[in-house]
Amino acid sequence: MTPNVHLLTYALVSLGLGTSQTWELIGVVITATMLLVAAYLIVDGWRTVYFGRRGLVTTGIYAHMRHPQYLGIILISGALLLMMTTIPTLIMFPIMVYAYYRLARKEEEGMVEKFGDEYAQYKRKVPMLLPRLSFFSMTG
Numbered sequence: 001m002t003p004n005v006h007l008l009t010y011a012l013v014s015l016g017l018g019t020s021q022t023w024e025l026i027g028v029v030i031t032a033t034m035l036l037v038a039a040y041l042i043v044d045g046w047r048t049v050y051f052g053r054r055g056l057v058t059t060g061i062y063a064h065m066r067h068p069q070y071l072g073i074i075l076i077s078g079a080l081l082l083m084m085t086t087i088p089t090l091i092m093f094p095i096m097v098y099a100y101y102r103l104a105r106k107e108e109e110g111m112v113e114k115f116g117d118e119y120a121q122y123k124r125k126v127p128m129l130l131p132r133l134s135f136f137s138m139t140g
Helices: 005-015 020-050 068-083 086-115 117-125
Strands: none
Touching: 005 020, 020 068, 068 086, 086 117
């Protein structure tokens, strides 16, 4: 293994599943896509809340998921994990995801207190972090 080949690429090449150059290119495409999606989620989430009406925001990206900015942060961290796979990052990534999940749950408790049934209905209708597949369809 050469020093510039990361752990995932090394594992895939060791299994005979292509060359390191192929997997590095695929890795660049995957991580770049993850970073672009993450940037969109963070910026659009912030824009929607900042320019949103006073009160509970349920439009824009928030019509599809309740915590788009947290998903964006998780995607950025996942992309960095793919680019720089190490034992510490493999250990810390699931801990960070769990911490953001707990933070989202804690924030939602405050939202229920602040907005009552309006937020409870929104919570039942809209997924927490991962949008439904219809979000990705071209027809829906």
